[in-house]
Amino acid sequence: MKIPSSSSLVFTFLILSPTVLLLLQHPVGALPLYTNSRWIVDENGSRVKLACVNWVSHLKPMLAEGLSQQPLDVISKRIISMGFNCVRLTWPTFMVTNDSLASMTVRQSFQSLGLLDSIAGIQVNNPSLLDLSVIQAFQVVVSNLGDNNVMVILDNQVSKPLWCCNKCDGNGFFGDKYFKPDIWLEGLSAMATMFNGTSNVVAMSLRNELRGPRENTVDWYRYVYTYIHTYIAKMIYSSYGSVLILHHFLRYMQKGAETVHAANPNVLVIFSGLNFDSDLSFLRNHQVKLTFNGKLVFEFHWYSFTNGNIWENGNPNQVCGSKLNNVMTSAGFLLEQGWPLFVSEFGVDQSGTNVNDNRFFNCFFGIAAELDWDWALWTLVGSYYIRQGVSGVEETYGVLNYAWNDIQNPSFLQRISTLQTPFQGPGVSNVRPYNIILHPLTGLCVVQSYSVKEPLRLGSCVDQSEAWSYTREKNTLGLKGTYFCLQADGLGKPAKLGVFCSDATSKWEAISDSKLHLSSKLINGTTVCLDIDSNNTIVTNSCKCLSKDHTCDPASQWFKIITSLRT
Ligand SMILES: *[C@@H]1O[C@H](CO)[C@@H](O)[C@H](O)[C@H]1NC(C)=O
Ligand SMILES: *[C@@H]1O[C@H](CO)[C@@H](O)[C@H](O)[C@H]1NC(C)=O
Numbered sequence: 001m002k003i004p005s006s007s008s009l010v011f012t013f014l015i016l017s018p019t020v021l022l023l024l025q026h027p028v029g030a031l032p033l034y035t036n037s038r039w040i041v042d043e044n045g046s047r048v049k050l051a052c053v054n055w056v057s058h059l060k061p062m063l064a065e066g067l068s069q070q071p072l073d074v075i076s077k078r079i080i081s082m083g084f085n086c087v088r089l090t091w092p093t094f095m096v097t098n099d100s101l102a103s104m105t106v107r108q109s110f111q112s113l114g115l116l117d118s119i120a121g122i123q124v125n126n127p128s129l130l131d132l133s134v135i136q137a138f139q140v141v142v143s144n145l146g147d148n149n150v151m152v153i154l155d156n157q158v159s160k161p162l163w164c165c166n167k168c169d170g171n172g173f174f175g176d177k178y179f180k181p182d183i184w185l186e187g188l189s190a191m192a193t194m195f196n197g198t199s200n201v202v203a204m205s206l207r208n209e210l211r212g213p214r215e216n217t218v219d220w221y222r223y224v225y226t227y228i229h230t231y232i233a234k235m236i237y238s239s240y241g242s243v244l245i246l247h248h249f250l251r252y253m254q255k256g257a258e259t260v261h262a263a264n265p266n267v268l269v270i271f272s273g274l275n276f277d278s279d280l281s282f283l284r285n286h287q288v289k290l291t292f293n294g295k296l297v298f299e300f301h302w303y304s305f306t307n308g309n310i311w312e313n314g315n316p317n318q319v320c321g322s323k324l325n326n327v328m329t330s331a332g333f334l335l336e337q338g339w340p341l342f343v344s345e346f347g348v349d350q351s352g353t354n355v356n357d358n359r360f361f362n363c364f365f366g367i368a369a370e371l372d373w374d375w376a377l378w379t380l381v382g383s384y385y386i387r388q389g390v391s392g393v394e395e396t397y398g399v400l401n402y403a404w405n406d407i408q409n410p411s412f413l414q415r416i417s418t419l420q421t422p423f424q425g426p427g428v429s430n431v432r433p434y435n436i437i438l439h440p441l442t443g444l445c446v447v448q449s450y451s452v453k454e455p456l457r458l459g460s461c462v463d464q465s466e467a468w469s470y471t472r473e474k475n476t477l478g479l480k481g482t483y484f485c486l487q488a489d490g491l492g493k494p495a496k497l498g499v500f501c502s503d504a505t506s507k508w509e510a511i512s513d514s515k516l517h518l519s520s521k522l523i524n525g526t527t528v529c530l531d532i533d534s535n536n537t538i539v540t541n542s543c544k545c546l547s548k549d550h551t552c553d554p555a556s557q558w559f560k561i562i563t564s565l566r567t
């Protein structure tokens, strides 16, 4: 299935011009960071929204990717010019705990892997790094990001340098072959100490994507008891097992957090969930207990392929609705409980041709805007020095191209810029909360045209977004500061602004399992949904593929009413 043609049209007038890029830059506030309920804030208490990109530095060469392709400073400047304010920089434990790895120079590390082309590339682009130790090179990367006003989150991705993650790679859970708790704590402590006082290092995530057989208590019981006891064991597990494993798990995570905090009291500590960081539900009735406050953040990962090809093979409204429920019970509830949630990995194939990813991302986009969570996109990387034994592997999820010298998909970046600044939170502005009508497929919002005679259209959510007021009792969408409200006028016709706001054509209801269709009625009673035409004009059409059908994509009709404080 092709992507709806509207998406390509939308961006023809939205090229990333230097002025746009300038607007996208949000300098780092007063560091260090703290938490205030569900918000991450600076020293003045103003919200700092983490809008990060993942930069891989945990693979066998133990050097941040791309440095054979472009100078470090060029890459750092590009990160900030693309609107990201931080990097989630991954590192492997053994880089700091294993002396023979830690003392390797960059040149030796690449030589040991036979990556002579990469050495030649580093010689050209970053010659000063070649004869530094891998740890020194890591520090240089962090420091250059700091010089460019980019915050850094140190992410302990694995123990042994390798591509992450599968269940049986020995790096998944406490006690696995390469995951000895004491070595892990030693690594966290060394890293936290190394960057104590480095102000742009604002957070450390304790461990990426816990996973694997060891976190499965049913199996654990199965091995411990004889076959005859399995049935009883399962019963015990169902009542106590999850509590036992939770205590075990939390004990280690709490230790990790205390270790980091003792060595570096400035950083936020980030807790990953179970099952590849897709599950934090165990925290609902059982919060982590730490000796310090105002520093704890939770992270969560969400990809389309977490659920196979479900997005492509199912009806997008139904899949989106059910996944949103899952996300809320697995992690989203934390925001309601007053904890920051950092969606530290998500991403899509940047070619734009992956239907499963595209559908996922339309759904992701709406909730990411609504909940206004902190996030880190996977990934900056356009290509890897070596990954899973193959050198020069392309990264289809990378925002940069293979040669790291250009943006892979400018329209994707334009779209995500809508999520880079906060909608809500302390210090965002003094205005009273209002609503915007977001169109996830384009990342744009419903705005008035340049002249009142012209129909409503899609425009930027950042600097020209219209203020609406949606009242759930009346279901009307009023244009703030006016008597006008949004009305359905006819099939395929532009939605109009009218002043008689009490009839059925002015009632808008979020329908379908995804609740992403805004539906109203025509004067003759026909149900219609808000949509866009090929010129990005806001129109009403028959509602598309509300359920069952998996061949059609309703995303042009997906709109989300978001609360905003942006000025
Ligand atoms: C924090 O507050 C101080 C004092 O009011 C001010 O000088 C500074 O610019 C503020 N910093 C930020 C990032 O808002
Ligand atoms: C350190 O790393 C080297 C190279 O991978 C490995 O051979 C050695 O066993 C490691 N040492 C320890 C103590 O883990």
Ligand SMILES: *[C@@H]1O[C@H](CO)[C@@H](O)[C@H](O)[C@H]1NC(C)=O
Pocket (backbone or CB within 6 Å): 193, 196, 197, 262, 263, 264, 265
């Ligand atoms: C970390 O740095 C602070 C100053 O920023 C210092 O007071 C503290 O002793 C340092 N902690 C460690 C463990 O080095």
Ligand SMILES: *[C@@H]1O[C@H](CO)[C@@H](O)[C@H](O)[C@H]1NC(C)=O
Pocket (backbone or CB within 6 Å): 490, 491, 522, 524, 525, 526
């Ligand atoms: C209502 O009007 C639309 C045209 O605006 C038309 O297509 C539709 O058939 C009408 N429905 C009924 C029930 O008359």
Ligand SMILES: *[C@@H]1O[C@H](CO)[C@@H](O)[C@H](O)[C@H]1NC(C)=O
Pocket (backbone or CB within 6 Å): 533, 534, 535
């Ligand atoms: C889009 O705009 C062009 C040029 O203004 C116009 O010719 C075309 O009819 C419009 N398309 C729609 C669907 O309104």
